[in-house]
Amino acid sequence: MDATGPGIRHLDNGSRGTGQQTGTNQSPLPRQRGLHMKKTAVFPYAMTLPTIILLAFLTIFPLLFTLYYSLTDYYYLASGAPKFIGIDNFVKIIKDRYFQQAVGNTVRFTLLAVVFETGLGLAIAVLVNSIRRGNKVLRTVVLLPTLLPPVTVALVWQIMFSNNYGIINKLIGYIGIAPQNWLLDVRTAFYAILVIDIWQYTPFAFLMIYASIQTVPLGQYEAATIDGASRWQQFIFVTLPNIISGIVLVVLLRTIDTFRLFDKVNILTKGGPANSTATITQYIYLNGIRNLKVGYGAAASLIMTVIVLILSSVYVKKAFSK
Numbered sequence: 001m002d003a004t005g006p007g008i009r010h011l012d013n014g015s016r017g018t019g020q021q022t023g024t025n026q027s028p029l030p031r032q033r034g035l036h037m038k039k040t041a042v043f044p045y046a047m048t049l050p051t052i053i054l055l056a057f058l059t060i061f062p063l064l065f066t067l068y069y070s071l072t073d074y075y076y077l078a079s080g081a082p083k084f085i086g087i088d089n090f091v092k093i094i095k096d097r098y099f100q101q102a103v104g105n106t107v108r109f110t111l112l113a114v115v116f117e118t119g120l121g122l123a124i125a126v127l128v129n130s131i132r133r134g135n136k137v138l139r140t141v142v143l144l145p146t147l148l149p150p151v152t153v154a155l156v157w158q159i160m161f162s163n164n165y166g167i168i169n170k171l172i173g174y175i176g177i178a179p180q181n182w183l184l185d186v187r188t189a190f191y192a193i194l195v196i197d198i199w200q201y202t203p204f205a206f207l208m209i210y211a212s213i214q215t216v217p218l219g220q221y222e223a224a225t226i227d228g229a230s231r232w233q234q235f236i237f238v239t240l241p242n243i244i245s246g247i248v249l250v251v252l253l254r255t256i257d258t259f260r261l262f263d264k265v266n267i268l269t270k271g272g273p274a275n276s277t278a279t280i281t282q283y284i285y286l287n288g289i290r291n292l293k294v295g296y297g298a299a300a301s302l303i304m305t306v307i308v309l310i311l312s313s314v315y316v317k318k319a320f321s322k
Helices: 004-026 028-070 088-095 097-130 135-147 150-160 167-173 189-213 218-226 231-259 263-268 280-290 294-311 313-321
Strands: none
Touching: 028 294, 088 097, 088 294, 097 135, 097 189, 097 231, 097 280, 097 294, 135 189, 150 189, 150 263, 189 231, 189 263, 218 231, 231 294, 263 280, 280 294, 294 313
């Protein structure tokens, strides 16, 4: 009994020691898993950090640079250092009648262009979606104007609007209308550029809305058909509610882009005749680039940025609230 007792105790102690060693070897596993999870959580941020830093540098630095010079009388050819003048540039700009006219033209152009481009884009998207044969070819043809550079589009339409040999004057001549100076007449220059912009960017609105239409569940159309809904009722109660977010996105993107209108105006009219086609970007170009008044141009740029933010604030609030 005494001989076996210590042996049993010896074995028991050995088994306990083995258990302790096993427990000691297994204890680091939860720590390793925790470290692995932390590394996995940090990895996406580490990969995107260089891009975030680059984008922040390319965005924040120019903004601060523009804000600083907007508060000075910086003139590019001046020998002395720029002087701090506070908000004098902003006050002069707001009181400038040419700037007021440029803002009015820009806002009016943006509203008209966005409404027509979105409306026509929606109509074309619905039409193309209803066509089964030749759908791909038609989509490609419709998108061609958007693929062209704005400068090329402006030069082509300048030839078409020519008073002497333009095809548009030739066509209206067949119906007895006298030739028009489309780009040199105060009554027509603004609308001529508007037509060009609508022609070029309606396909962009079409593409965005057409992509939204493809996401509408077919089951909703089938249910509406069973309930006896007409094509028009299906469009109003099925299609529109499903693509409204896509339409709002088109309105936002086209508002921001149209507000920066410059290429066509600078090539075709340079803001004339009688400032009837002057835009904010044209005003910034004349003062900040052509007249080398950098501080003045920087202030005008900030004002334009604020106006764009105000116009797009509705969509921005909706996007951040989700």
